[in-house]
Amino acid sequence: MEGASASRKSSVSGNLKFNQKQSWAASPSGALYHFGTSGTSVAVATGLTHPIDVLKVRLQMQLVGQRGPLIGMGPLCVQVLRNEGPKSLYLGLTTALTRSLLYGGLRLGLYEPSKYACDWAFGSTNILVKVVSGAFAGAISTAMTNPVEVVKVRLQMNTDLRQRGPIAEMRSIVSKQGIGALWKGVGPATARAATLTASQLATYDETKRVNFLARCFSV
Numbered sequence: 001m002e003g004a005s006a007s008r009k010s011s012v013s014g015n016l017k018f019n020q021k022q023s024w025a026a027s028p029s030g031a032l033y034h035f036g037t038s039g040t041s042v043a044v045a046t047g048l049t050h051p052i053d054v055l056k057v058r059l060q061m062q063l064v065g066q067r068g069p070l071i072g073m074g075p076l077c078v079q080v081l082r083n084e085g086p087k088s089l090y091l092g093l094t095t096a097l098t099r100s101l102l103y104g105g106l107r108l109g110l111y112e113p114s115k116y117a118c119d120w121a122f123g124s125t126n127i128l129v130k131v132v133s134g135a136f137a138g139a140i141s142t143a144m145t146n147p148v149e150v151v152k153v154r155l156q157m158n159t160d161l162r163q164r165g166p167i168a169e170m171r172s173i174v175s176k177q178g179i180g181a182l183w184k185g186v187g188p189a190t191a192r193a194a195t196l197t198a199s200q201l202a203t204y205d206e207t208k209r210v211n212f213l214a215r216c217f218s219v
Helices: 004-024 028-061 071-086 086-090 093-122 127-157 166-177 179-183 186-215
Strands: none
Touching: 004 071, 028 071, 028 086, 028 093, 028 179, 071 086, 093 127, 093 186, 127 166, 127 179, 127 186, 166 179
């Protein structure tokens, strides 16, 4: 009886290692699948929560360089709707969706190939590999999409009803401040994204592995 149990556990362990190797295979179709599904899901979430993001940016930027009483999210929302209309809650939506497709797609699209590369180089599939892979994916994704994020924030802060489009806004930034202005804040943004992605994806990935092992060995 004990021999059969040990044999079953050994078989499950072998199958698990094989499946892990298979799932980590860096294929173009797999990377494209992860890029598309992740980018689309992040874009949908962005579209639903964009009004809150606009209010968040306005709250963060109120009274910049000045002293005075700060208002909360509710009063600010009423103020924006009264002065600028409902459309103002969707300022920069096109840019936000573009950024979400690229950032969301790259973040998960780079995670699996990064894990495969670490496994190939170091022969390890532990939690540290997942943390490093997640940090790398998050940092690279944010660094590459920072210009889109800068343009999005500028559009969200523009209270002029004669709103410029994202291309015109980008040209304005480059002509007035130089191309380096498109990477303003890239350091903190990259550090935040690396930490966030590493903690999210590594935790999610490791939890799936532990749950799978628990189900297999409980049979």
